[in-house]
């Protein structure tokens with residue numbers, strides 16, 4: 001794919017935690033405007049990859065090209081200023097504050113003026129949150145809290161949204177709501193990199209599926225290009241069944 005179609009390009013990206021190596025050379029392109037689902041077994045390094053893009057791990061080498069500029073190793077604050085927002089795994093940060101106060105907190109972190117305009121913009125995007133504006137965030141359902149987290153990130157008006165496992169612990173109905181909102185944001189032009197354990201759901205909504213295993217990308221393509229059985233094989237063995245046979249023959 002031509003480079004200008006990729007908003008984010010990672011090449012041989014290596015990162016981890018202090019002396020621990022977790023990402024062992026990730027090469028991955030995120031095309032502008034696409035919804036990319038990052039999947040893989042537990043411990044594969046999915047969260048670490050999002051955190052690395054967002055400047056929260058120990059950068060060890062390789063590059064992350066962002067609209068022609070190298071951003072690997074920059075601080076989270078600078079990555080955010082570049083237009084990349086991150087929704088970490090887990091529920092809302094300020095459960096004892098109202099929805100409105102949470103949104104105001106998020107708005108203040110980016111600029112000290114125009115808070116009301118930003119808030120209205122998010123309420124227009126997520127009318128359900130406007131209805132709940134006086135509710136304490138911690139008293140909302142898991143799905144609503146997840147939407148609030150996404151809304152707080154969207155308030156930063158990012159060009160790319162990194163979202164880590166928003167469906168964990170949610171009811172099927174709440175998962176449906178969260179995914180519908182993500183799809184709507186994508187329809188408005190946002191590029192989304194989503195980490196998701198619910199592979200069925202991820203394959204349903206994503207334009208592209210990326211499978212990470214042991215800190216490396218082992219499969220990358222359109223969701224229609226892989227079956228659920230093949231996905232299972234890749235998670236377990238890192239190879240497709242046919243490939244395994246082929247490799248075994250070669251090594252005989």
Ligand SMILES: Nc1ncnc2c1ncn2[C@@H]1O[C@H](COP(=O)(O)OP(=O)(O)O)[C@@H](O)[C@H]1O
Nearest residue numbers: 017020022040041042043044045046047048049
């Ligand atoms: N803060 C941390 N310090 C040290 N090791 C970590 C830290 N966070 C994650 N790890 C390790 O990094 C590896 C990848 O973790 P993670 O990126 O969370 O995987 P995934 O999101 O794919 O389940 C795991 O072995 C995990 O134990």
Ligand SMILES: [Mg+2]
Nearest residue numbers: 046047048195
């Ligand atoms: Mg994770």
